[in-house]
Amino acid sequence: MSEAARPSAAQRLPYWELVTMIASLMALNAAAIDILIPALQQIGATLGVETENQRQLAISSYVFGFGAAQIVYGPLSDRFGRRPLLFVGLAIYILASFAAARSPTFEALLVARCIQGIGAAATRVIAVSIVRDCFGGARMASVMSLVMMVFMAVPIIAPNIGNAIMIFGSWQEIFIVNCVFATFVTLWVAARLPETLHPEDKRPLTPRKTAEAFRIVLTNRRSLGYSIAAALLFGVLFGFINQAEQVYTGIFKIGPLFTLYFSTAAFFMAAASFTNSRLVERFGMRRLSHGALCGFIALSAIQLLISGVLGFMPFWLFLPLVILTFGLFGFIGTNFNALALDPLGHVAGTASSVIGFMQTLLGGALGALIGACYDGTLRPLYAGFLLLSLSALVGVLLAERGRMFDRPGEVHLHLPEAEAQTPAE
Template sequence: MTVASNSETPAGPALSYVEFVGMIAFLMALNAAAIDILIPALTTIGDSYDVTDSNAHQFVITSYVLGFGAAQIVYGPLVDRFGRKSILLVGLLIYIAGAFGAIWAPTFGALLAMRLVQGIGAAATRVVAMALVRDRFDGARMASVMSLVMMVFMIMPIVAPNIGALVLAFGAWHELGIVMALIGVAALVWTSIRLPETLDPADRRPLTGKRVAEAFRIVVSNRIAAGYTAAMAAFFGVLFAFINQAEQIYTRTYGLGDSFTLYFSLVAAFMAASSFANSRLTRHFGVRRLSQTALVAFIIIAAAHLGLAIAYGGVTPFPLFMGMFILMMCCFGFVPPNLNALAMQPMGAVAGVASAVLGTAQTLGGGILGAAVAYFYDGTLVPLLSGFLVLSVASFALVAVAERGRMFGPD
């Protein structure tokens, strides 16, 4: 089965459906690898540069996220003007350069700068991946594809921290930069050989100030696109808060040591399973009903977990923590793919810019919100779970604004 398109696309090497989904997932997983592979090394990295504030170690993650989020707004107009493939290849080269640069960074500040560069390069993969999916699919089919992509994408948080821990067991943290660079090289080779250009020359938008401004106006003035984009930003703050704080919670709050990567991977495995379930259920229950129901469930579980944490003096027993956390992250698997699809649905004419706005909002906005929540770590679960509750309620409220209060309706 070759990949079907909802419009005629330029000629190129035919990709099977499986290879197309795999390629998109690999591009998305490249970003997960750049974040998750360093999680076991944050303390080691900070100690190697004599960074005494343990909460500042999180900046290794935050700097990448900021570059990744901010640069997407630049790539959007470029992929609508010059096509998907050429911009992707340029971005991958920047990513690889940033990964190698981080290996030889002489100071902590220089390391953060190289991580920023790495994120700037990786931003192209996010914009292009979303535009490619939108070029090919729409509606429930697009949500289903994004769920499969998210499922494969979530394999990286299962694998990457353990790869990071394994490398640290036999070498220095600098060698993690080589691993990230090699992943970038693999993506560069695969896409340069196999990826066709999916943007029809007739649909390319001139790169003028007026046309770019018009494209951005189309995105931000559309109630559905803008509302769901803002909802995604709030909800992604949940994920980034956990990623930034994961090592501290597992190793300091619960004292798990190096084995914490196994528990981190367990949570990611349940997220991957829920994303796979979402790909099957969207056609039966609808994108809106599934995502909105999952949001409500997340809010209820987060509120319950926060109440229990307070009752236990700030830290729930570890088995209870894991059980509640897995339930919350299973809800997570039903939200981002569907909110992405709903935000992109009306944006076919400006898919590149729409993907950039969505990506910038969810990554930059979510990254800043998540970093703010994570920085309040005090040895307990209360700051994290309070942030989860506030951000998920805000996300649900923004969805309600996008839908004008008509919730849980059909697609």
């Protein structure tokens, strides 16, 4: 029986519910980041943060905890199953959100945010593992695209929710919203999601077996190359998120309603991810993601050139270029993750853990570095875009031994609509 055709306990769920549930688990992470962006200025004023760039640590500390903890959840979930570890992570997330709301100092907030990220790490690792338990190949990429479409819809909504909360309340209420959302998702998962790890795929939790699983992940050329490439591009995304409030309110003087413009780019990322889900089984993951990466590099170079030559970027040009750039990201991130994970179905939990660890920790560190370079202009941001996307291209070439856009044996399918409604082929 092929990986893509393995029966799963998740078949008890309707296809739409499984996809929405997985997306909701991953959306907890996006909600914890993007909902806080409008509150950074008030957090700084309330807790005595001296510099604007220092306020970015409220995001970076979360990303650090989120990235570092992923290395733990995968091996444990391969041994004990997906559900127990998922509930542990959700409980940590809820308690840390409450602690963040009660933080008396900026240092205490950073600790609570780091712990919140540690809890959210379980949702990322296990959500991806569940998808890999149930799907393989291009179908997995299609499902992940649908998941990412919902996941990317959160940055459209979350900053505006955060802005509304800030109008009528304070930044502390933002973390209460995190608590409520996470509690709802926890109850839904507890009631509806069965265990998806196949009994024959459980791995003993011994040093030798764990080291073997890590070796499998780190010595697979395709997985390693695409993981590095995805991490570099997530650095671009985190860099933009870190600087978003300063760019929109500082450079372009948009004011509190900057969240509406920020959401526009997220909307096109979500639309691109949905489009990818409709095209990937026909054209293949490589053609779509490699083409999008080349376009991303070209747009990054154009934006750096314009900002360097003119010394500034008019807003009427900035916004459509940002929309196009991050629209292409919707074709890259999902496919790179699927290409990295596809050969590793027999160690899906550990693979998801290692890949997520590399992507988030490296991407978060690079994003924080880009954010720290903010100097009141767009040049550091665009230089980061170009440098990281070119480096990601090197990762792709490493994964594919220098060949791009297609590979012999990759199947491009267009499945009938009725067939696409079942969780496993």
